[in-house]
Amino acid sequence: MLAPMTSLxxxxxxxxxxxxxxxxxxxxxxxxxxxxxxxxAVVISSKxxxxxxxxxxxxxxxxxxxVPAGVIGARLYHVATDWKTYRDDxxxxxxxxxxxxxxxxxxxxxxxxxxxxxxxxHLPVRPLLDVVAPAIPVAxxxxxxxxxxxxxxxxxxxxxxxxxxxxxxxRPPGYEQYATFHPTFLYEALWNLSLAALLVWxxxxxxxxxxxxxxxxxxxxxxGRLWVEEMRIDHASLIWGVRVNIWMSLIVGLSAIGVFVWNxxxxxxxxSPDAHLAPAARTATPTVEPDVDDEPEVEANAEAExxxxxxxxxxx
Numbered sequence: 001m002l003a004p005m006t007s008l009x010x011x012x013x014x015x016x017x018x019x020x021x022x023x024x025x026x027x028x029x030x031x032x033x034x035x036x037x038x039x040x041a042v043v044i045s046s047k048x049x050x051x052x053x054x055x056x057x058x059x060x061x062x063x064x065x066x067v068p069a070g071v072i073g074a075r076l077y078h079v080a081t082d083w084k085t086y087r088d089d090x091x092x093x094x095x096x097x098x099x100x101x102x103x104x105x106x107x108x109x110x111x112x113x114x115x116x117x118x119x120x121x122h123l124p125v126r127p128l129l130d131v132v133a134p135a136i137p138v139a140x141x142x143x144x145x146x147x148x149x150x151x152x153x154x155x156x157x158x159x160x161x162x163x164x165x166x167x168x169x170x171r172p173p174g175y176e177q178y179a180t181f182h183p184t185f186l187y188e189a190l191w192n193l194s195l196a197a198l199l200v201w202x203x204x205x206x207x208x209x210x211x212x213x214x215x216x217x218x219x220x221x222x223x224g225r226l227w228v229e230e231m232r233i234d235h236a237s238l239i240w241g242v243r244v245n246i247w248m249s250l251i252v253g254l255s256a257i258g259v260f261v262w263n264x265x266x267x268x269x270x271x272s273p274d275a276h277l278a279p280a281a282r283t284a285t286p287t288v289e290p291d292v293d294d295e296p297e298v299e300a301n302a303e304a305e306x307x308x309x310x311x312x313x314x315x316x
Contacts, residue, residue, distance in 0.1 A: 010161040011180045014170075018149040030146035034101075037139035038067050044135040052127065053281020062117050062128075070110025077105020081237050081244045103140060103225075104248050126211035127276050133217040134199040137192035140221075144192070147185040155182030155231035162186075172233060184228050191224035210275050215260045222253025 020027045042063050046056035078100045079086055079093045086093045111129070118125050147153045151170035163180035171178065195217065203213055226249045236243045262268075274282045 011163045011165045012183055012186070013165050014151045014167060015149050018151075029149035033146035033149070034071075034143045037142035038063070040142055041132070041135040041139035044138060045132045048131045048135070049128070049278065052131065052277045054123075054131075054278030055280075058121065058123060058128075059131075061121070062114050065117050066110045066114035069113035070106040071101070073109025074101035074103060074106030076109070077102030080105075082235070083237075085235070102245075104245070104252065107136065124210070124275075124279065126209075126214075127278070129211055129214035130203070130208075130276065133214045134196040134203070136217060137196040137199075137221060141189040141192040141196075144185045144189040148183075153185055153232060153234055155184040155187075155228075156233055158182050172235070175233065181233075182231050184231050187231075188224060188228045191228070192221070195220045195224065208276075209263055209271050212260055212263060215256045215263075218256035219253050219260070222249040222256065225249040226253070 015029070018029050020029060020032065042059055045063075046059040049059055050056040075093075081102060082100075114128075114132075115125055118128055148164075151166055154164055154166060157175060157178035158180060160182075162183065164183035164186070165180050168176065175181075198220070199213060199217055202208070202216065226246060229243055229245045229249065232243075236245065238244070239247055272282075
């Protein structure tokens with residue numbers, strides 16, 4: 001009796017609400033957390049792009065298309081990997097107010113649409129991918145708080161001091177007798193924030209080719225997702241007894257590090273020193289112009305040559 005009581009006293013409580021009412025407007029905390037994450041990512045990316053000589057408004061234009069695409073991609077990924085939940089009620093597949101977004105699909109479609117916008121604006125793709133690399137995990141970390149308000153996507157039962165207390169109505173079948181669980185949403189949020197800080201440090205201290213910082217983000221996120229996904233107990237589709245998200249993280253992570261290594265193979269072309277900058281900030285080829293101070297000397301030499309006698313004649 002003492003152990004369960006101790007775990008309840010030393011645990012993270014779950015919120016007693018998942019909506020916020022502002023006058024006639026009711027906001028779901030899940031959606032609000034996602035919106036705050038997007039805002040944070042846009043602000044961070046704008047500052048990073050401006051520091052590289054770019055127009056910060058470029059980020060807003062890209063986000064205007066990439067963010068909705070990311071939400072659509074996240075929902076499509078969730079429905080595709082959990083299709084059994086929606087096969088009897090396909091209308092529920094379009095309801096995202098109660099959660100159900102798959103981050104891998106959101107990042108994939110959001111980045112793809114973002115690249116299309118970047119190309120249409122004639123901007124460099126790889127430097128911009130590096131600009132958003134630390135911003136995306138920050139957005140993911142903030143968005144993960146929505147799972148806390150929904151009391152979802154937690155891990156196995158535990159009595160650790162930072163265990164998450166889950167209300168009985170949110171406990172999955174077979175775990176009704178347990179009160180506290182691993183807060184996997186918190187683990188992933190902390191991992192993402194640490195990853196963002198590490199990427200910023202690497203960007204400042206290490207010489208990377210354009211696009212490589214984004215590859216490190218993909219690898220780092222996949223690595224953390226492997227660890228977190230293994231602890232989760234919520235319903236998930238399986239392939240050969242393994243959760244789909246584990247397979248996806250493994251494939252994507254290995255692909256990212258593979259491209260990174262290939263990019264640094266012996267004989268690979270070296271980028272220009274300012275390849276990571278916005279086009280407007282890159283060093284232009286200097287034009288050699290005559291020095292104004294040298295003009296009198298040039299004129300004097302010309303006059304002396306004019307007064308000189310022709311070749312082969314002697315002076316008087």
